[in-house]
Amino acid sequence: MVGRFAPSPSGRMHLGNLWSCLLAWLAARSAGGGMVLRLEDLDPDRCRQEYCDQVMRDLEWLGLDWDGPPVYQSQRTEVYAEAFRALEEQGLIYPCFCTRAERLAASAPHRSDGVAVYDGRCGRLTEAERAAFAKTRRPAWRARVPEEMIAFCDLLYGDYREDLKSDCGDFILRRSDGVYAYQLAVVVDDAAMGVTQVVRGSDLLSSVPRQLWLQERLGLPHPAYGHLPLLLAPDGRRLAKRDRDQELGQLQRRYTAQELVGRLAFAANLIDRPQAITPRELVPLFSWDKLPREDQVWQ
Ligand code: GLU
Numbered sequence: 001m002v003g004r005f006a007p008s009p010s011g012r013m014h015l016g017n018l019w020s021c022l023l024a025w026l027a028a029r030s031a032g033g034g035m036v037l038r039l040e041d042l043d044p045d046r047c048r049q050e051y052c053d054q055v056m057r058d059l060e061w062l063g064l065d066w067d068g069p070p071v072y073q074s075q076r077t078e079v080y081a082e083a084f085r086a087l088e089e090q091g092l093i094y095p096c097f098c099t100r101a102e103r104l105a106a107s108a109p110h111r112s113d114g115v116a117v118y119d120g121r122c123g124r125l126t127e128a129e130r131a132a133f134a135k136t137r138r139p140a141w142r143a144r145v146p147e148e149m150i151a152f153c154d155l156l157y158g159d160y161r162e163d164l165k166s167d168c169g170d171f172i173l174r175r176s177d178g179v180y181a182y183q184l185a186v187v188v189d190d191a192a193m194g195v196t197q198v199v200r201g202s203d204l205l206s207s208v209p210r211q212l213w214l215q216e217r218l219g220l221p222h223p224a225y226g227h228l229p230l231l232l233a234p235d236g237r238r239l240a241k242r243d244r245d246q247e248l249g250q251l252q253r254r255y256t257a258q259e260l261v262g263r264l265a266f267a268a269n270l271i272d273r274p275q276a277i278t279p280r281e282l283v284p285l286f287s288w289d290k291l292p293r294e295d296q297v298w299q
Pocket residue numbers: 006007008040186199200204
C-alpha cells in the first residue's frame with residue numbers, strides 16, 4: 001500500500017489541503033503503507049520553487065512525513081510526452097483550435113457540477129481544415145473519448161459512474177502552450193510512483209472516470225480511490241484559496257500544529273473533542289468507517 005500527497009504549489013497551503021494531506025497520510029500509515037510526495041508544479045505561470053519549499057516545511061510542521069525524495073512534475077515532461085505519444089498512436093488524440101470563448105460556447109453544462117462538456121467539434125475537422133487552422137493558431141490537444149460507462153467504487157462515496165462521452169466529453173491532455181494537463185500527468189505519476197491508494201477532496205471525484213480510462217489505455221494499474229468530503233467555511237461556502245484567513249500562515253497565528261491537527265481530526269470524527277494531538281497519535285484511531293460522508297463546516 002502506498003499513498004501520496006499531491007499538492008499544487010501555487011501559493012501557501014490552506015485548510016482544505018491540510019485536511020486532505022492529514023487524512024491521506026493517516027489512511028496510508030494506519031495500514032502500514034508508504035507515503036510519497038509529488039509537487040504538482042506543471043503550470044509555470046502559477047508555480048514557484050519557493051512555494052514547493054514552503055509546502056514541504058508546512059507538511060513537516062504539521063508532523064507529516066513521506067518516503068523518498070519528492071517528485072517534481074515540472075521535471076517530468078519527457079515522461080508525459082511518451083504517454084502522450086502512446087495515446088496518439090492509438091488514434092485517441094486530436095488538435096483543438098477553439099479559443100476559450102469558442103470552447104465555452106461549444107459546451108453544454110455538465111449534469112452534476114456545472115463543468116462544461118466539449119461538443120467535440122474539432123474532432124470532426126478534415127485534414128484540410130486542420131491545416132488551415134494550424135497556420136494561425138497553436139492547438140491544444142484533446143483525448144477522443146468513447147461512449148463508455150465507467151463505474152468504480154469509492155472508499156467513501158461508494159458506487160460512482162459516469163458516461164465518458166456525455167458527462168465529461170473529449171478532455172484536454174495538453175494545453176496550446178505545450179504544458180501537459182493534470183489528468184495525464186496524474187495518471188502517469190501515480191503509476192510511476194507505485195501509488196496504490198489515492199485520497200483527496202471530493203472536488204476531484206468526477207476526474208476518476210477519465211483517470212481510469214487513461215490508465216486502461218496506457219496499460220497502467222488502477223489505484224483505489226477515496227474522496228473526502230469538503231471542509232466548508234462557517235457560512236457554508238466552499239473554502240477557497242482566496243479566503244486568506246484559512247491559509248496556513250494565518251492559521252499558525254491561532255493554533256499550534258497539534259491544535260490544528262486536533263481540530264481537523266475532530267472534524268473527521270476521529271476524536272470526540274478538538275484536543276491537541278499529533279498525527280502519530282492519530283494513526284491507531286484512524287478508520288474509514290469513522291469518516292463523515294457529508295461536507296463539514298469548519299469552526
Ligand atoms: N494537485 C491537486 C490539488 O492540489 C491534487 C491532485 C490529486 O490529488 O490528484 O488539488
